[in-house]
Amino acid sequence: MPTLKFAVLAGDYIGPEVMTEALRVLAHVARQENLTLAYTAADVGGAGIDRHGKALPESTLKICAEHDAILFGSVGGPKWEKLPPHEQPERAALLPLRKHFTLFANIRPGLLYRELTEASPLKTSRIPDGIDIVCIRELTGGVYFGQPKQTTTLPDGDVQAVDTMVYRRSEIERILAVAITTARARKKKLCSIDKANVLETSVLWRKTVNAYVAHHAPDLELSHMYVDNAAMQLARNPNQFDVFVTENMFGDILSDEMAVICGSLGMLSSASLGASKNSLGLPFGLYEPAGGTAPDIAGKGIANPCAQILSAALMLRFSFGLEKIATRIEAAVRKAVTSGTRTSDIAFGTDAVGTKAMADAIIAQL
């Protein structure tokens, strides 16, 4: 009887509301499948700042380290928006977590059910069957963490700021391994996105991709695209991609563009896999919805819990090796939603249900 040991970092505003429902879904499948849930909640984000003076308190980091995965909600909101950009909850919680656990592989499914194409800003004729693609973003390299990163006053009195974009071949190879695994489980099509006509890091990126895929995955259909063109192609015809892989900063921008094209952030999950293994010999990981804390609807019980529930499914898949149960949860979410139970973000004027009722409908499908 396997035990699922994970840290629960629900965060702020709707974070705890949707987390409650994800935990209820997990409790349900645990009963069905004879699993033991052993999770520990900890403060993060605004809640961390308010109660411990830090968006990522030491105590929270310790709890994360003692478990096999992190189920993350969302953090930040108006209460802390006066803080300088570097101290804002999202940034001050997520970047240290990524760095500390070397969460180098961000996997974001860009999934829009055919029944929900109305939710997308794109014309339905462009996405008649919805959207089904995956963004793989390198998450611990590039301009996010590269040194030097500093501001100086020059002799002539001007002020100069510098960031450093840096990649090692080994960092590119490890994210490629994840991209290859993902592409193999789907259509065996991989698109690597870079800016090799301008950046040295992208030249290394492209060379490494070509060599690594030729050697380790000649079965894949590999293509390359410049990031500016990718930003166009995503909005023009997202399904021309199947799996795309890119560096940290480009992935930040493209994954969010992809998310909005998929209609509701309330439906989008993500996994950030670590370089080290958990106690089960599987990747330690952090799992979180793509969306934010939605302060405008917090406390009303109407937030869409699907993204949090789907993130929990990703946790079962990647950090606990429970592929079948993960797939079962994903199918239940799809069935519940496509058979008509919908929160207001995806209801299109029909009667919307609340957070709890949405989760109930999903549980009923399990």
Place this chain on the structure above:
Amino acid sequence: MPTLKFAVLAGDYIGPEVMTEALRVLAHVARQENLTLAYTAADVGGAGIDRHGKALPESTLKICAEHDAILFGSVGGPKWEKLPPHEQPERAALLPLRKHFTLFANIRPGLLYRELTEASPLKTSRIPDGIDIVCIRELTGGVYFGQPKQTTTLPDGDVQAVDTMVYRRSEIERILAVAITTARARKKKLCSIDKANVLETSVLWRKTVNAYVAHHAPDLELSHMYVDNAAMQLARNPNQFDVFVTENMFGDILSDEMAVICGSLGMLSSASLGASKNSLGLPFGLYEPAGGTAPDIAGKGIANPCAQILSAALMLRFSFGLEKIATRIEAAVRKAVTSGTRTSDIAFGTDAVGTKAMADAIIAQL
């Protein structure tokens, strides 16, 4: 009788086809307005590589320097796509031109006429009146030109590549001056886009924007947005922006996302203004369509000349100070297109006209 001295760099594939029509429109207004056209054609891009062994031959650079502006077509295509990314025509022509003439301010109107919303990938309900926004991109700084930019083998055998993103306060101030002028001529709304929660350059960017706008343009409504959010908001509701300003790399990505959302690249123009003045005391500048060389339709006489004609209008406005004539050309393009004369990219199944007939219809409106 003012003389318009400009270099004509038509480039490859449809480049020369649409350039011919833009020059015809200019000749027409020159007759009407008693202007003298004094332009010199020069090879660039693939044509430069084929005839001089270089995408930007010295002779071409010299011709550019001897004139008051550059009217640029578009460059590149399948013929040269085997060349390494850094030697590809577009990159190898444009980056040195930008650097040589310090073309620091890229102005890209994101304009979609209400009558053409069908061309946009966005649902018409999101853009009932079309789109009318402007992207101002810093074009000579950031990670494009920052040093060091190099690849090294590390002692442990791993290979490491580095790019440097660097901005000086003075560089940020000069692009802001352009953004402020642009915003003042429109709705007095300016959105600055950065990644101040991660980048030092963005922290300096945001501080400089706040101080500069407070001092020089307190009449503007200023807002800030993170680049990932901007990528979402552009696709969700582009008209929430009026004028946005951003650094080089972010501008590369966002301006292309904006372009695709505006439907046809065949309608989008751009201006890249230089730091130095031309012989008229106005900014030297390079003017080019947002789209590429469209090799698939080259030689067929069906390319849309509007973007090139609108780019010529921008040249009249910025490098020759002929605001009224520029506006007249813009109005003529709008009238010709909205009254039904359309090339195939914007015809939506109705009868399409060719490149020359499109230009004729525009000239008829002048």
